Amino acid sequence: NAGVTQTPKFRVLKTGQSMTLLCAQDMNHEYMYWYRQDPGMGLRLIHYSVGEGTTAKGEVPDGYNVSRLKKQNFLLGLESAAPSQTSVYFCASSDRVRDREQFFGPGTRLTVL
Amino acid sequence: AQSVTQPDIHITVSEGASLELRCNYSYGATPYLFWYVQSPGQGLQLLLKYFSGDTLVQGIKGFEAEFKRSQSSFNLRKPSVHWSDAAEYFCVHTGGFKTIFGAGTRLFVKA
Numbered sequence: 001n002a003g004v005t006q007t008p009k010f011r012v013l014k015t016g017q018s019m020t021l022l023c024a025q026d027m028n029h030e031y032m033y034w035y036r037q038d039p040g041m042g043l044r045l046i047h048y049s050v051g052e053g054t055t056a057k058g059e060v061p062d063g064y065n066v067s068r069l070k071k072q073n074f075l076l077g078l079e080s081a082a083p084s085q086t087s088v089y090f091c092a093s094s095d096r097v098r099d100r101e102q103f104f105g106p107g108t109r110l111t112v113l
Numbered sequence: 114a115q116s117v118t119q120p121d122i123h124i125t126v127s128e129g130a131s132l133e134l135r136c137n138y139s140y141g142a143t144p145y146l147f148w149y150v151q152s153p154g155q156g157l158q159l160l161l162k163y164f165s166g167d168t169l170v171q172g173i174k175g176f177e178a179e180f181k182r183s184q185s186s187f188n189l190r191k192p193s194v195h196w197s198d199a200a201e202y203f204c205v206h207t208g209g210f211k212t213i214f215g216a217g218t219r220l221f222v223k224a
Contacts, residue, residue, distance in 0.1 A: 004156075033212070040122070042203060042214030043157075090156060100145050100207045104156035 002026055004105035006091050012111045013081045021076040021108050023091030031094045032074040033058075033102065034066060036087040043090060049074055081112045115140050117206050119215035126194050127223050134189040134218050136204030146187045147205040148178055151217075157203065163187065174198070196222045 004025045013019055023032065030051050035043040045058030049068040063085060065077045074093075078085060088109050092102040116139040126132050138144055145164050149157040161172025168180040178189045187204060199222045204215040 040216055042117075042216045044214070045212055092157075100212075101147070101159055101162060102212070104149075104158075106156045107154075 004091055004093055004103050006089075006105040006108050008108060009106070010109050012113065013078075014113050015082060017081050018077070018079050019081065019110075020078075021089055021091075021110075023074045023076070023093075023105060024072055025074075025091075025093040025103070026072065027093060027095065027103065028071070029093035029095045029103070030071075032068065033092040033094075034064070034074065034076045035090045035092065036060065036085075037090060037107070038087050046076065046089075081110075083112045086110060086112045115206060115208060115211065115213050117204050117213045117215040119202075119204055119218045121218045122216070123219040123221065125221040125223060128196050129193050132189075132191045132194045132198070132220070134202050134204075134220070136187045136189065136215060137185050138187060138204075138206050138213075139185065140206060140208060142208070145207045146178075146180065147207070148172065148176070148187075148189045149203045149205060150174075151201045151203065153200070160189070160202075194220075194222055196224070198222055 007022045033048040034046040037043045044060045047066040049055045052071045055066045067075045088107050090107050091105040094102045118137045147162045148160040151157045160176050163170050163180045201217045201219045203217050206213045
């Protein structure tokens with residue numbers, strides 16, 4: 001089992017460029033999440049999905065879009081990158097609602113110049 | 114509003130010394146509480162979790178945490194710290210699909 005994987009690991013963008021981050025999980029989890037991590041702020045939820053074809057906004061959704069076309073994949077898109085989106089992005093997945101334990105990917109470090 | 118507070122931004126302990134990392138939460142009902150550890154450049158790994166029952170929970174790597182409802186706390190402890198424990202630790206609360214992370218406590222271990 002690879003668990004939760006993220007691609008790419010690193011990316012540098014110029015302001016206004018677009019990109020998509022890919023998250024994949026092989027644990028057959030229903031729920032998937034995208035977070036951003038900034039110094040001194042812990043992780044903040046951007047968007048999440050409770051199943052294939054469904055998405056919902058988290059705490060900091062502005063400037064991001066997501067799609068969950070397949071159960072195992074959760075895509076995070078930046079349509080027009082801004083320097084404020086420089087961050088480390090983590091994807092996570094979880095199965096049973098009762099446990100709510102989330103399994104995290106290794107992260108993507110994004111720099112927007 | 115729900116919140117998780119980790120009052121210590123960083124802590125330094127000597128190898129072999131005991132460790133306690135503090136966490137306070139704000140939530141009306143019994144929360145689901147977790148401690149995660151993040152090594153430099155890595156993702157987050159679950160150390161332990163509390164949902165109900167025994168208020169002292171054991172985790173991996175020799176860690177334990179105690180849930181105290183009266184103090185709204187869920188402090189993480191380890192009796193003897195190893196150099197490999199140097200990392201950032203996050204206290205996390207979930208309710209529904211709302212997950213709240215504390216700001217984290219960075220642990221430094223000195224020889």
